[in-house]
Amino acid sequence: MQMLLAAQRVAPQDEGIQTVLGVMHSIGRDFEAAAKCFQTAAEAHPDSHVAWSRWGACLANSGRHEQAEGKYLHALQLKPRFARCMFNLGATYFKLQRYKESAQWHLRALSTNPEAVHVW
Helix, strand or coil, X not given: CHHHHHHHHHCXXXXXXXXXXXXXXXXXXXXHHHHHHHHHHHHHCCCCHHHHHHHHHHHHHCCCHHHHHHHHHHHHHHCCCCHHHHHXXXXXXXXXXXXXXXXXHHHHHHHHCCCCHHHC
């Protein structure tokens, strides 16, 4: 972890470093620090649908579903056929008890990538 933190000081806007740090913080259940890393990655690389989706996933994993929704929607604006993000957005809507929207996004994810049996 110390090497990653040193790398972050050298290249604070590097999406890869921020992503790895975000994952490490998530594993340690420090979702606030993880969210900051994913936010930095997304803001440094605003066209990265993956960075925005990871930020949304981190927020959702910490129970901040309302905030996650916006990050997922932004990722889908960047890559409209991003099935994993559609699935995650559906899960977020389920947690928010917005069941119709949840079902719609899950069906959209499935129709976008019917071969993705690992998602289900």
